[in-house]
Amino acid sequence: MALKILLVNPAIYDFAAYDFWLKPYGMLSIAGYLRNKAEFQMFDYLDREDDFYKTHKTRSDKYNKGRFFSQPTANPEPLKNITRKFSRYGLPRGLFVEYLKNNDSTEFVMIQTTMTYWYLGVKEAIDDLREYWPATKIILGGNYATLCYEHALKTGADLIVKGVDLRPLWDYLKIVPDLDQPGLWEIYKNLKVGVLKLTDGCPFKCSYCSVPKVYNGFKQRSMKRSISELEMLVKLQVSDIAFYDDSLLYKFDEISGPFLDEIIKRQIKVNLHSPNALNARFITADVADRMVRAGFKTFYLGFESKSVKWQKQTGGKVFSYELAQAVEHLKNAGVDAKNITAYQIVGHPKSDLQELEDSIRYVNSLGIKTMLADFSPIPTTPDSQLCSKLVNMDEPLMHNKTAFPIISLGFEKVDELKQLAKGLNRNIK
Numbered sequence: 285m286a287l288k289i290l291l292v293n294p295a296i297y298d299f300a301a302y303d304f305w306l307k308p309y310g311m312l313s314i315a316g317y318l319r320n321k322a323e324f325q326m327f328d329y330l331d332r333e334d335d336f337y338k339t340h341k342t343r344s345d346k347y348n349k350g351r352f353f354s355q356p357t358a359n360p361e362p363l364k365n366i367t368r369k370f371s372r373y374g375l376p377r378g379l380f381v382e383y384l385k386n387n388d389s390t391e392f393v394m395i396q397t398t399m400t401y402w403y404l405g406v407k408e409a410i411d412d413l414r415e416y417w418p419a420t421k422i423i424l425g426g427n428y429a430t431l432c433y434e435h436a437l438k439t440g441a442d443l444i445v446k447g448v449d450l451r452p453l454w455d456y457l458k459i460v461p462d463l464d465q466p467g468l469w470e471i472y473k474n475l476k477v478g479v480l481k482l483t484d485g486c487p488f489k490c491s492y493c494s495v496p497k498v499y500n501g502f503k504q505r506s507m508k509r510s511i512s513e514l515e516m517l518v519k520l521q522v523s524d525i526a527f528y529d530d531s532l533l534y535k536f537d538e539i540s541g542p543f544l545d546e547i548i549k550r551q552i553k554v555n556l557h558s559p560n561a562l563n564a565r566f567i568t569a570d571v572a573d574r575m576v577r578a579g580f581k582t583f584y585l586g587f588e589s590k591s592v593k594w595q596k597q598t599g600g601k602v603f604s605y606e607l608a609q610a611v612e613h614l615k616n617a618g619v620d621a622k623n624i625t626a627y628q629i630v631g632h633p634k635s636d637l638q639e640l641e642d643s644i645r646y647v648n649s650l651g652i653k654t655m656l657a658d659f660s661p662i663p664t665t666p667d668s669q670l671c672s673k674l675v676n677m678d679e680p681l682m683h684n685k686t687a688f689p690i691i692s693l694g695f696e697k698v699d700e701l702k703q704l705a706k707g708l709n710r711n712i713k
C-alpha cells in the first residue's frame with residue numbers, strides 16, 4: 285500500500301497578512317516529485333477557495349489577490365510593545381482539529397514554513413497533530429526551517445529539511461523521487477492561482493537578502509518540467525500565475541524569454557505576475573514587449589532607494605536611471621502605469637543613507653506606484669549583524685516586518701512615510 289502523507293500549509297500569526305498569490309509552492313513541488321509514489325491529502329489553512337469562504341466571504345481583486353479570514357489575538361510577549369492589532373490569519377484552528385479527528389492518521393505530515401516570524405502557526409499545527417495523531421512523523425521544510433534551524437528543532441518535528449538539498453528527505457521517506465514531475469496542483473478542489481519558478485537563486489548578493497546564501501548562485505530549472513507545470517495549470521483553468529523566481533529576467537534570452545514565447549505561441553490566456561520583484565536592469569524594450577504579449581498584467585520592480593551610496597553599499601542590484609529606463613520600456617509596450625509598482629524598503633538599518641522621502645518622490649516622478657516594503661531582518665544575511673544591535677535575532681518573532689521598522693524608525697516616522705507614499709500614489713491613474 286502506498287505511503288500516506290498529509291500536506292499542511294499553516295495559519296499565519298502577524299500584524300497583517302494578505303493573499304498576494306501565496307501558495308505553498310515548495311511543498312507542492314516536493315509532493316509532485318512523489319506523484320504516484322505516495323497518497324496525499326492536504327490541509328491548506330491559507331486556501332481562499334476552501335468551502336469555508338463560501339460562508340465567510342472576503343474580497344478578492346480582479347487578479348485574485350485578497351484578504352484572509354482573520355481572528356484578532358493577543359500580541360505575543362516579545363511583540364507586546366508594538367501597539368498594532370495582531371491577528372491569526374487562515375482557516376480556524378477548529379477546522380483542522382475536526383479534520384484530524386475525522387480522518388485516519390497518515391504516516392507522515394509535511395509542513396511548509398515561510399516567514400521565520402510566522403512560526404506560531406507552525407507550532408499550532410504541530411501541537412494539534414501531536415494531540416490527535418501522535419504516531420505521525422512530522423517533517424518541516426521551507427524558510428523558517430532553513431534560516432532558523434536551531435529554533436525549529438525546538439518545535440518537536442521529527443525531521444527538519446534545511447536548505448534545498450532534499451536527499452535527507454528522500455532517505456527518510458525511503459522513496460526515489462521523479463524530478464521531472466510538476467507540482468501536485470491537482471490536490472486543490474478549486475484553484476484560481478498557480479505558481480511557476482523557472483530558476484533558483486540570483487546572481488546578486490544584496491546585503492539584506494537570504495537568497496544568495498540559500499541557493500549559492502543562480503541556476504535554471506528544467507525547461508521541460510516548467511512547461512509541463514504550465515500545461516497542468518492551464519488544464520486546471522487557473523486564471524492567474526505568479527512567478528516565484530528571485531531573478532526571473534536574468535539570462536532572459538536563454539530562460540524566461542523562450543518560456544514566454546511558448547506561452548505566446550500556444551495562445552495561452554492567463555494573467556502573469558511577478559510578486560518577488562523584477563530587476564529593472566534587465567527590462568529592455570524587447571523584454572517588456574514579450575512580457576506584455578505573454579500576459580503579464582502587474583509589474584513589481586525592486587528599487588529600494590535612489591541613494592547611490594545606499595545602492596552601492598547593499599549590493600548595487602539596480603540604479604535609479606535603470607528604473608527610469610525600465611518604466612519607459614514598459615509604458616511603451618502598453619503597460620498601464622497603475623500596474624507598475626516599485627518596492628522600497630522601509631526600516632533598513634542603514635535608513636540614514638537611504639533618502640527614503642526623496643526615493644518615494646523619485647518613484648512617483650516616474651508616474652508609477654510606490655510600495656513601501658517593510659524590512660524584515662533575516663538571519664544569515666550580512667545586514668542581520670547590524671539588526672542584532674536593535675533586536676534579539678535568535679527570537680524569530682523579532683524578524684517581524686511590521687515590528688522591525690517601528691523599532692528601527694519609530695511609529696511616527698513609519699506612519700509619516702506610509703502617508704507620503706499613499707498620498708502620492710493617488711496621483712497615479
Ligand code: SF4
Pocket residue numbers: 486487488489490493494495496530531563586599601
Ligand atoms: S537582486 Fe533580489 S533576489 Fe537577488 S540578492 Fe538582491 S534582493 Fe535578493
